[in-house]
Amino acid sequence: MKRYNPSEIEPKWQQIWEDQKVNVVVANPEKQKIYVSGMFPYPSGAGMHTGHAFSYSIVDAIARFHRQHGRNVLNPMGWDTFGLPAENYAIKTGTAPAVVTAQNIENFKKQFKRMGVSIDWSRELNTSDPEYYRWTQWIFTKLFERGLAYQKESMQWWCPVDKTVLANEQVEGGHCWRCGSEVEKKSMKQWFFRITNYAEQLLVEIPDLDWPQKIKTAQTNWIGKSQGAEIEFKINESEDIITVFSTRPDTLFGATFVVLAPEHPLSKQLATKDMLDAVDEYITKAVKKSEIERMNDTREKTGVFTGSYAINPASGQKVPIWIADYVLSGYGTGAIMAVPAHDERDFAFAEKYNLPIIEVIEKPTDDTEAGMYHGEGPLINSDRFDGTSSSDAREEIVAWLEEQGTGHSQITYKMRDWLISRQRYWGAPIPIIHCDEHGAVAVPEDQLPVVLPVIEDYAPKGDGLSALAAASDWVNTTCPTCGRPAKRETDTLDGYACSSWYLLRYADPKNAEQAWDPKAVNYWNPVDYYVGGDHAVAHLLYVRFWTHVFNEMGLTDFKEPVKKLIYHGYINAEDGTKMSKSKGNVIDPLDIINQGYGADSLRTYVLFMGPIELDAAWSSKSIAGVYRFLNRVWVLAQEYIESDKSFMGNDTAVTRIQHKTIRRVTEDFNRLSFNTAISALMEYTNELYKLKVDGFSTEVWGEALNVLMQLIAPFAPHLSEELNRELGSEILVQDIPWPIWDDSLIIDETITIIVQVNGKLRAKLEVAKDLGEAEIKALALAEENVQAFVGNKKPAKVIYVPSRLVNIVV
């Protein structure tokens, strides 16, 4: 008998698939399309890791499943190539990033092909290819035209090691997401995308997305919408006002002081003569104190009194104005009304500085805790609003303020604009030319792409400019508007810009006339299944943002780029900890394949480990078990092929388990429950092993095995293809329609009825499938073990669940 040898059959079929271009697809409006993609990888020098193997096993299983259903399946691949590792390598070695990138891509591609993934390589794209980033730049100019890209001087996160600015999303707990070093704040002129204009529409679409709840929640929190009010406090003995933002205008009568952020424009000017020094000192210290400290602080409140007072517009009371760094300048108006009786932070501050505390909401009597109460209740000490419930008062007080012209309701979002400037070489140049007369001018479409020049030294000089600034030939150019000498922008685009539209480019990857043909994109997109385990907010929010803009521009007829998001877990090392080189516990998927397990075992194993959304620990024992399973499938087929197919056994049993399995695998697939689909295939195989001892009958067993090859193909395509051929099929598995089941063939002649007494299992009944209720109940009661519990008591009730169970209540 031929032995199962993955290292022989897998490369063979990979070659055949490639030669026959079986995965190359063209748009065809007559055919139902399915677009499935993983989040494209950054091709690092280290090559493919288990995370890639996991992601693309999911992608490929889905792709093959739908192809077997006759659908037009787009499964593309590309490379997210801009980024710091290639640049840092270039700085160290002088090798151009493009050269290293090309090598890494080649390596990745080879590895992916060895996985047997069914990718349409004719659509391969690479974000650092000028033919690609030309259109990234074009999109930038379109956003610029629409006022959605703008430049602003601002304090920004700055990574002192990578010498670059970082977006909020790239700062993780005060550290750089790439190199882990502590970040600082630095004031620079930076480019932004005005994503905040889209806060509301990005938010309203979230509930309708077929995405995991945790991602939707993360995005909702990130956008951070709050309904509240802006309220004006007149500054005492002055015409000036301070506008504060509050989500609790109902507590206005309890506002006993006002707090400004240290960065607030009024902070300094409100300091009275005798407080000036103290205020100055506090502001300087607070601004210098890194935000990290402010975040990691023990939350000990600090602040300084300005010496000035404001008038509470509701109570008319004179309240002191303080400056404190617990108020953030970037949110709301950078100023708050402090209500210490009903806000924890204000309470702590008031306690520390002995500021007055006035309760304006009645605490429930069962709340015996001393101090601050932030719940709801009737108002007190609130003049005409006394007795009004706090929730009603929120609206009524704002309405009253509006009448007086001292306030209005206001919605605020936590989300900030997207910072896109990077002071690095290895990114798409921002297509802007700075002209003394015309300011920032977009590079016209016919002059795109602005190609990255090849330079000598890739290292940034630490002056806040990219290494491009030193390429004077490139920097010095002429203004597209007036033709006079002008300078190119030397910042490059955040890599997230490049990855915000690649899912559209896949639909029309070779288009040299436009970023994409809307016809192609409207056929293939949005993506039906998008698979990944990273970027809960950043990428997945930016992609949505750009697609909303494209929709507005008429470039797509949909707003949301991704229908179903599959967010899978991590594969950890065997000891349950994260894989890491330093711990030496890294599993290399290529090693697993080359050890002899093969790609099929690897792919089947990662999907069998557990539900895809869960983290899992690698188990070398378990993958051996999966290999054993595939081997059993192999042996079963070989034995049939070599047998004389005489038969003495139970054809009905074979057919029944076959149809049952088709149904289980299909239904499990539809809910993306791969681990149970694979276990159903294992049971099927185990069952056939038991049935084969009676011998093989040609027709029934041939079909049973063909079905097995069909069902196993999304997981173990090579094994499936090889055995399919050996079983006599002339065509490829993906061209054979997915088997369908017949419910009537699944039903057994007999069914098992569970018999309970008072809800406890006492007997099982094997009865004919069409036996009536009365007969079943009678049989149940007659059971010896049932009698032992019922005795001569009369059953109070007998519950019958058709074909399932009888419960006798005594």
Place this chain on the structure above:
RNA sequence: GCGCGGGUGAUGGAAUCGGUAGACAUGAGAGACUUAAAAUCUCUUGGCCGCAAGGUCGUGCGGGUUCAAGUCCCGCCCCGCGCACCA
């Protein structure tokens, strides 16, 4: 602190609609084959009592609803992830 997940055998997990808890796999044990081992095949495998039939307990803890609860409700505990002085 807030939000979102989750807690089931020795282990990964299954139980899709409230109806046999523990599928499948790993590990462990026994047997067959073998000079032997590996591989392969077969069987057993939640705890406790029992020769067995069977009983009894059992899905983080405490209550509840129901003929029936891993599943629904209330209150707690623990773990993971995300956000975190956002007024």
